[in-house]
Amino acid sequence: MRSFEKLRAHLSAARVVLGAIFVGLIVAACASGPGGGGGGYSEGEGGLAPTGSGGVKVALLLPISGSGDTPEIAKALRQAGELALFEFNNPNVTLIPKDTKGTPQGAAAAAESAVSENAELIIGPLFADEVRAVAPVARRGGIPVIAFSSDRNVAGNNVYLMSFLAGADVDRIASYALGRGKKNFAVLIPESAYGTIAEREFAKTVAAAGGRTVVRATYSTGGASLSGPVGKVANAVKSGQQVDALFLPAGPDELRTIAPMLAQNGIAGGKTQLLGTGQWNYPGIGNNAALVGGWYPAPDPGGWNRFSQRYKNTYGSQPPRLASLSYDAVSLAVSLSNNPPGDRYTSAQLTRSTGFAGVDGLFRLLPDGTAERGLAILEVQSSGPRVIDQAPKSFSSRAGVYGNRSFVEN
Known part of the structure; x- marks a missing residue:
């Protein structure tokens, strides 16, 4: 495994090749499974060694030893989160991975461990039933949760979802x-x-x-x-x-x-x-001639393309689409980490009306636990989608990005 310093040097070299990369306000999360593929963490006991040396502890709850393909997804999520950490200068965060084993029981135990280690924020878990198990543990410990589930029924009461929810676009x-x-x-x-x-x-x-x-x-x-x-x-x-x-x-x-x-x-x-809708945002949609000229909402593809290139340069493989959520969640944690203790991850900080800029564009967490995103409008072309209406750059000009929706959906 590369050391933290070696990976940081590698990323600096990649920046020279790729040119100036906008990281700015990007808000993010993190993850990855055991065994790494070029990751910048040491395995440690059980492959769960922390990454970084900052004073603010952020726990990453992922199905590292889950069934099926979930360990590979967890691995990519962890690596994306680490990439976010490495791209900040001297971040004040230590990422502490916790294995949920892909089960509610494992997730609850991982959350208990995070509380006992004085984590100030929990990022993850991935599945809705895991989030349900983690939520009461985190509430008792006074720790907010930024999860990856796409089930809006688990959002709220200090649980926030980074995912793209059905109908939100x-x-x-x-x-x-x-x-x-x-x-x-x-x-x-x-x-x-x-x-x-x-x-x-x-x-x-x-x-x-x-x-x-x-x-x-x-x-x-x-x-x-x-x-x-x-x-x-x-x-x-x-x-x-x-x-x-x-x-x-x-x-x-x-x-x-x-x-x-x-x-x-x-x-x-x-x-x-x-x-x-966002379901149209898949590779090769322009190969279907009947859909050419159609409009659909999606993140501006430029952000994802830049992120995936940096990820590939660092880890040697293309990231899964979920990886951007992890990167943005960890970036969010880092961007708020220099606030005073007790004021880092409060509801007011996490749901600030101006939001954050991430890999997939502007977003903000809402008091109901869901996320509002600033999306572009793309037009289907045979050569690939074309942006015909840019994503908004700010939430501040009006109540809601598009005028008809308030900050909190009812």
Whole structure:
């Protein structure tokens, strides 16, 4: 294993190759599994040796010895967090990894250990059932938790989620479409929990701006025929009904089936504006010609590209997409670590209205435990997505990034 100093020197050399890298206010987290791949930590007993020598202790709760592929995910999360630590100059933080074993019982024990070692902040765990087990332990110890679960039901009461939550991006695409004169919408919704959330958030934003849904169709995600739902939307358009755009909150597998059918029915390829969600943010979406010209909300890809290059230069492999959450959580911990004891990770500090800038752009933690993010609007192109509306640079100019949402969602 490289020493802390050797890795710091390696990163300095990488900066020369990559040019100036914006780290600034980036707010972050950390993780990684045992055995390292070029990491800057020593294994120590059980592979859980701390990283850094700062006076502020931050615990990292990860499924280091979990089942399946979770140890590899944990390894990448730990390495991303360490990268954030190394990129700060003389950080006042020591990262203390704790193995949750991928179970609620293991997570509770890891949290108890973090409390006993006087950790001031817990980053992680990864899974919702682990977060539920950690939360009461952390509350008794007076320690806030920044977790990676995407289940909003575990957020709140001093537990904050760094993850991208279902439906949280819908206001962005709806507001952008409304701002471009789209008022009458068709919706084609999957019959799933995600579809229910996405449709609810879309309807809320559209109604608040005086728009309306004029055609609604749903489809089963269990492999049933899509000809009926697609035909319903197509017939409305062909009959001359005013449809300015079609909202399609579908994932990659569904889009590969639905998009050609839309094209065959004359409502794709720019003839009717297609609107997606963050589920459209996958490699190669532009290979589907029927989706070219469609709009969807996502982080500006530049931040992720720069981060993944630095990660690859340091550890020799591409990071999983979750790694940016860990980097941002640890960066957040470091950026607040120089505050006086007792005032570092208070609710007021963690939920400051100006937020933080991270790998995936501007974000802030909300009092309800969820995160609000400043997203760009991307347009599908055959050569790759193109940013057509920049992500906001500040939360300060108005109540909410896009105008229709308050700081705390109800």
